[in-house]
Amino acid sequence: MHNYLRRRPDFLIIGAQKAGTSSLESFLGRHPQIQPAKRKEVGFFSRDRVYSRGPRWYARQFPFRRSPGVQLFEATPAYLYYPFVAERILDFKPRMKLIIVLRNPVERAFSAWNMFRQIHADPAIRDMTIEQYLEDANPESRDPILELLGRTEFPDFHSCVADEIHALRTGATLALEPSFVRRGLYCEQVERFRRLFPRENILILESDELKRHRVEVLNRVLSFLGLAPIDWAPASLLDQHVRPYDSPMAEPTRQVLQAFFEEPNARLYSAIERTFDWGQSRILTGGSTN
Numbered sequence: 001m002h003n004y005l006r007r008r009p010d011f012l013i014i015g016a017q018k019a020g021t022s023s024l025e026s027f028l029g030r031h032p033q034i035q036p037a038k039r040k041e042v043g044f045f046s047r048d049r050v051y052s053r054g055p056r057w058y059a060r061q062f063p064f065r066r067s068p069g070v071q072l073f074e075a076t077p078a079y080l081y082y083p084f085v086a087e088r089i090l091d092f093k094p095r096m097k098l099i100i101v102l103r104n105p106v107e108r109a110f111s112a113w114n115m116f117r118q119i120h121a122d123p124a125i126r127d128m129t130i131e132q133y134l135e136d137a138n139p140e141s142r143d144p145i146l147e148l149l150g151r152t153e154f155p156d157f158h159s160c161v162a163d164e165i166h167a168l169r170t171g172a173t174l175a176l177e178p179s180f181v182r183r184g185l186y187c188e189q190v191e192r193f194r195r196l197f198p199r200e201n202i203l204i205l206e207s208d209e210l211k212r213h214r215v216e217v218l219n220r221v222l223s224f225l226g227l228a229p230i231d232w233a234p235a236s237l238l239d240q241h242v243r244p245y246d247s248p249m250a251e252p253t254r255q256v257l258q259a260f261f262e263e264p265n266a267r268l269y270s271a272i273e274r275t276f277d278w279g280q281s282r283i284l285t286g287g288s289t290n
Contacts, residue, residue, distance in 0.1 A: 007059040009037070010071040011097035011225060012089065014193070015080025017183055018111040019103035020207040025075040027218055033227055037061050037074035045088040046078040047136045055092065071225060081183050082141075082176065086192045095201060098193060099221065103207040104278045105184025105265070106257040110249045112180050113157045116145075120154045144175045158253040165260055184261060187268040194271075206276050 013021050022040060029036040044050050044058045062072045079085045080100060089096055103111075119129050126149055134142045148155075157180075164181040167174050174182070193202055203224045210217045219229040261278075269275045 007062045007064065007072065008055070008093065009062060009073050009096075011073045011099060012079065013073065013075035013077075013099045013101070014085075014089075015077040015100060015189070016102055016108065016186065017077040017081065018108050018115065019077070019101040020210050021075045021077050021101055024099070024101060024205075024210065024221075025073075027214075027232070028073065028221065030232075031222070031227070031230060033070050034225075035063055035066065035070055035072050037072070038063065040074070041076045041078075041133065042074045043076050043078065043133075043136065045085045045092070046076060046082045046138075048138050049136045051088065058092075071227070080189050080193075081179065083192065086196050090196045095198065097225065098197060098202045099205065099224070100190060100193075100202065101205045101207055101210065102186055102268075102276070104276070105181075105186070105261045106249075106254060106278070108184050109161065109180040109257060110157060110245075112178075112183065113160055114245050116148060116178060117154050120149050120151070140175055141177045144177050148178055158250060158256075161253055161257060165256070181257070181260070185264050187264060187271050190268065191271060204272055204274070208277070 013024060015021065025036055025040055028034050038061055042050075042058070042061050044053075044061070050057075061074070065072065079089070089098075119125050130146070130149075134145060137145075160178075160180050164174070164179075166172075168181065190202075190204065203221065205217060205221075215232045218232055222229055265276075265278055
């Protein structure tokens with residue numbers, strides 16, 4: 001067997017952005033039979049220039065398996081959101097196992113806005129972000145983010161939310177990024193994958209559940225992957241990339257988002273036959289997570 005075939009991933013964490021994918025990647029990477037890619041957010045399926053490098057290049061982003069039976073994976077949150085990714089993954093591996101982590105879309109939107117605001121405020125972080133995450137991004141995604149990060153004054157959260165909701169309701173053309181509101185329209189994103197992949201190959205988790213019942217959820221992931229549960233040493237399972245917010249979400253903005261997402265959330269619950277406790281946005285002053 002060619003070396004590149006031996007280094008192809010067995011499963012992917014495909015999103016959502018700001019839902020705890022970095023933490024989940026870190027936790028799973030501690031399992032003796034699981035190895036992550038050499039870096040998070042390889043972006044092979046979501047970036048045209050990277051995708052054009054082909055499957056052999058993609059295989060080189062993974063380590064050699066430590067032993068037979070070890071599973072390889074990577075985590076790129078854009079995979080869930082970008083509409084063309086599902087078919088690319090299907091072409092690559094029709095029975096790929098996929099893990100989706102969803103977060104209350106109100107909280108997710110505020111977390112994403114805070115992330116970009118913090119990047120905007122620190123020139124060193126902004127330069128690093130542009131170099132590591134935007135250099136190979138598609139122009140239709142990269143250019144709007146560069147414009148946002150290049151503004152003299154970063155827009156307030158309510159304006160970002162109101163503008164995006166207005167565009168969605170009026171049918172205006174929107175670039176894929178930045179996507180504070182649209183990334184929380186999970187039903188359409190999840191259904192793109194469920195139309196193409198066997199249901200048993202898709203595991204849907206919820207970020208708050210991962211926080212509150214960490215070991216239980218991790219063992220559910222292991223069962224999904226066909227691996228035995230282990231002793232996770234819960235005290236060492238610390239969240240990754242948690243940043244404090246400077247101020248809480250304004251209550252009027254929270255109410256606007258809560259009302260907007262009520263119907264999309266109901267469609268998601270109906271589609272996956274499961275409900276989440278997203279009736280209220282509980283984290284108003286906490287930290288962002290990735």
